[in-house]
Amino acid sequence: MPTVIRAADAVRHTWGDEEAGFVEDWIYVSSQLIHTIVFGLPPGGAFRHSESFRTVFAADELLYVLQGTLVLANPETGEVVRAETGESVFFRRDTWHHGFSYGDEPLRVLEYFAPPPATGTSGAYAQTRPYLEESVYAVDGVVGALADARPPGGSFHVLRGEDSVWRLDRGVLVGLLVSTEHLTVGTLTVPAGQSGQEESHDGEELLYARGGELHVEAAGVEATLQPGDAFLVPAGVTHRYAATDAGVAEAVFGVAPSYAPPA
Structure with missing residues (x-):
């Protein structure tokens, strides 16, 4: 869970x-x-x-x-x-x-x-x-x-930051750093007071908070993460991210083995 x-x-x-x-x-x-x-x-x-x-x-x-x-x-x-x-x-x-x-x-x-x-x-x-x-x-x-x-x-x-491949994934700014058959790692940024849409991946995700206050919801579990906190999302579980009004929220994420949505 x-x-x-x-x-x-x-x-x-x-x-x-x-x-x-x-x-x-x-x-x-x-x-x-x-x-x-x-x-x-x-x-x-x-x-x-x-x-x-x-x-x-x-x-x-x-x-x-x-x-x-x-x-x-x-x-x-x-x-x-x-x-x-x-x-x-x-x-x-x-x-x-x-x-x-x-x-x-x-x-x-x-x-x-x-x-x-x-x-x-x-x-x-x-x-x-x-x-x-x-x-x-x-x-x-x-x-x-x-x-x-x-x-x-x-x-x-x-x-480095300029090497990221940028994409807007359901309202969240994602910077992909690497994506192989085994592992996808990137950064995500959510503007203050804004929320992304629900998403899911075929792989398991570990999100690590880097800055601001990042709110995560997944399968009925909710948490607001401070820098250094993390959130584990099992494969296939729908989740979404939001930033509190305190400021921009930033995190690093890794998904294994596949970042793609479940088939």
Whole structure:
């Protein structure tokens, strides 16, 4: 059934070990369809990998920076990208990744992951992959040759506001960041005092409130979300969003596996 998840109710979990580093997780949902957490690192903190904690999974992942500066590296290829608050990094399955906090404030990242760990795509899958013995953090061949052309795109895709594909979905402004066969992630904006029309998706949705006061109704369950709160909408359930008179309401959403309306 539709479920309100207040920021204070997210399940705390510590990932990692001495070699990989330790990451604080706040788990909002981990179902058979979607996995959504917020993870955090202190300023200057990092995670890498170890024999027990391998960071290569069989899932699409989108990392949305809520606070701080995220530097993400592919230790297999040397590719390194940087994302600031409000920006995202997307990558597909079998992508090794290490994360570093390069801001003056703690790093907080909203992560959408599908297919979810419940289907065997995370730790169990990672143990089947060849172990990466050596990590590299730079792409060879650019020193002395980085003039008019940049290296071709690699495994990471940094997404900024201007990269959104905008659409007006039943009175709500939606900015799609990524949409694959496994996962759709985007932002939504509702003007103060306005309400969208009812909608539904073939997949399960986890909505994470970012700003203002967002009111959600789904199958008789109603809640007003503050920043950091979330709302889980089961697949096929009709729901709608509204903003209170307090101001514009903004959120990030992820739907897995399909954003399309039920057939």
